[in-house]
Each structure stands twice: as C-alpha cells, then as structure tokens.
Amino acid sequence: MALTLALRDVTVRRRKKRILGPISLDLASMGTTIVLGPNGAGKTTLLKVMHGVERLSDGKVTWSIPEDAARQQQAYVFQNPIMLRRTVFQNLAFPLELIRTPKAQIADRVAHWAARIKLDDALDQSALRLSGGEKQKLALARALIKEPAVLFLDEPCANLDGRATREIEALLQDTHKQGTRIIMTTHDLGQARRLATDVLFLLNGTLHDGGQAQGFFENPQTPEARAFLKGDIVE
C-alpha cells in the first residue's frame, strides 16, 4: 500500500508564539521532498511534526497506514547528530537490536553500512570521538540500516566538505531509487536542485511556495522564493 502523509491545519505554538502553521499539505508516496527556507522559518519543526515527535497545538497529521506501523517505518536524522555513548559498531547496531534482529544479521548489516560510510576501520572506536562530519555520516547510516520506508533528514550535510557531501548525496540517490520516501532540509541550493523531486518553501512558519522541483527552481511563484533562490535575504 502506498504510504502517503496528509497535514491538515497543523499549527505549533510555543510560549504563546506561533512557530509553525497553519499548514495543510499532502505528500505523495514517492520522491524526495526538499524543505527550503531561511533560518528560523520552521523547517526543523515541520519535519518533527511529520515524524510525530513534535506536540501539535492544532490540526492533524495522518498517514495512510495505522500510526504504529507508520512510526516503525520512519527514521530521522537530527540537525545535530545524537551519538550514543558507545562504539561506532554499537551505534549502528542499536536500531536493529531494538527490533530484535538476530546477531549474525546485525553483524552483516553493520559491516555493510560501515563500509559505505568509510568508517569500517573505526568500528571499535567510541562514537563520541569521531569528527563532526563522521558523526553525521554515522547518524545517517544508523537511520538507513533499518531500511525505513520514510527518511527524514535535517541538514544532513551541514558540516561536510565537498567530497563527503557528494558521498552522502550518492547514498541518498541510491536510497531514493530503492523507493525510500525522503524528506529533507538543506541550505545548499545546489544540493536541493540535484536531489529534489518537489519542494516546500517555508517562510515565517507557513508554506509560502513550492511544488514540483523543476517548476519551482525555474519559475518560482512568489517574489520571496525568487529572492531566496538568488541568494538574497528574505524576511
């Protein structure tokens, strides 16, 4: 069954301030959605709302399958990677252990993913001692190891150099091809163009513009989106 997501009048208020919404939108079952917008626009909040870890003040988020099943099939990579105080191996194994995967299978999958992010030499090292970029790659691999149907990424390449960024993008393109639904934020417009099938452009907590990637990048409907794409400051 196709996994789709619908948001209806979703609003998040914190300390009497509206930080998101009201937003209504539908996400199709396929593709890579890129969430764009200036700092503080509400991108992280929107991702967390979709993932179901942000308390709503109003509105509704519904998946096309029961909530429990939907939760099982999602993975989320946080803007600041959260490392367990364990080794690289144990960090990768963790999501699989939670669902009681047999040990031999865990070892196989961990070896596979460690090689993909080029951390196979660091398996026994504490994850806390990795560099910032390595932590981000580890967090991504840890999200992918469960082969989620939906993957949320909050600026997965924020601290990576050009080469690591390309590695991650290649990984994400593979993931996309395998049918994983990707929803991701980025400040790198080049990356957005390379990966997006559709775009959500947020401004001041509301959905200001967006649509199919090609249309949005070539012909944005609002002056704010146009300015944002040109690299101007948008308020």
Added chain:
Amino acid sequence: MTDIWAGLQAAFWLIVTLDADLAEITLRSLHVSLSALVIASVFALPFGTWLAVQRFRYRRGVISIMNALMGLPPVVVGLIVYLLLSRSGPFGVFGLLFTPTAMIIAQVIIIAPLIASITHQAMRELWAEYHDLLISMNTTKRQRIATLIWDGRRTLLTAALAGFGRAIGEVGAIMIVGGNIDHATRVLTTAIALETGKGDFALALGLGFVLIALALLVNFATHTLSRTEREGRW
C-alpha cells in the same frame, strides 16, 4: 606525644600481623555496608533512572522528598529504626534490634536517597541528550530505561560508590541500632569511638587506618571510572 607515637607503632603492628579483632571488625563492617549498598542500589538505581524519564503529577514533590531524605541526620535515622525495631515497636517481634540486620536496615535508609538522587541527576542529563533519538526510534519505555542504565553505567557505579563511602564511615545510626556489641555488632566506626573513649589508641588508630584505606580505595575507583568514561573505554 609519646602516647600517639606508641599508638601508631602498635596500630601498624596490628595491621601487619592481621590482628584477629581488627580483621573481624573490618570484615563485619564490609559485610554490613556492602549488604546495605547492594540492597539500596537495587531500589535506588532503577528508581532514580525512572524518575529522570517519567513525567507524572507529583514528580516534583517526590524529588523534594528524596532530597529531604538525603539530608536526614543519620542519628535520627538510627533513632527511628530503633523505635521501629524495639521490642514494643511495630517490628519488635522479629527481634532484630542489636543485630547486623538492624544496622543494614539503617544504612539502607541512609544511603538509598543519596544513591537515588545522584542517579536521578546523572540520568536526567543523559536523558536530555538521548531524548529525541530514543523517541524518534519508537522505543518502548523499557528499552529507554535499559539504554539509559547501560550507557550511564559508569555514573551509576559512581553513585553506588558514593553510597558505600557514606555507609562505611557512618557511626551515629549503627551505634544506636547495633549497640556496638563485641563479636556481634561492632564495626570500624563504632569500635574507633569506643576504643578512643577507653584510651586504647593502638586499636583505634589501626581501625582508623583501615577505614582511611577503604575511603581512599573508593576515591580511587571513582576517579578511575571517570577516566574510562572520558576515554570512552569499557
């Protein structure tokens, strides 16, 4: 001055010859305090962790009570346990007063809040760090607590060591409920108090050295633990 010097020499001699009295008292001290430590830890470690993770109505109240219990003067704990266990008290029928068991009970009451409080503090930090990740991974409450306990194991051990340090050096409560009976309830601290009173500085000092050595050992272990934590080993 000569008293002290002679005392030190005799104390040293008692230790190197493994004096029977000294050994017996030391072993009893370890037995009482380690038992108290194990029992208190079984309750306090999971409780402190649970308190860090669970939100409920009277959480703040429970934390205040825990902190207040931590500040209870040991003598008062001794007095209360005495009243509870004395022949006319509610648990008098068990005949526990003036036994090592009574001393263990008193020490459990003294150190459990301390261990729980340190645990709670440390686990709250760890939980703040892990919260988003564990929620996002759709973990059950059980899995969350297990993860916190495992990844916080060094801190938990530190909390337990602090509890042991407090128990082994405690004198007021066990004096009251144990009675400092020779060959029955005499432990390091109560023996030191007694021997000092009698003017037998040799034994008092010998016992004092043992106590200091134990305290140093606890300190050393705590220190080593925090080092392995920093270096990410174990």
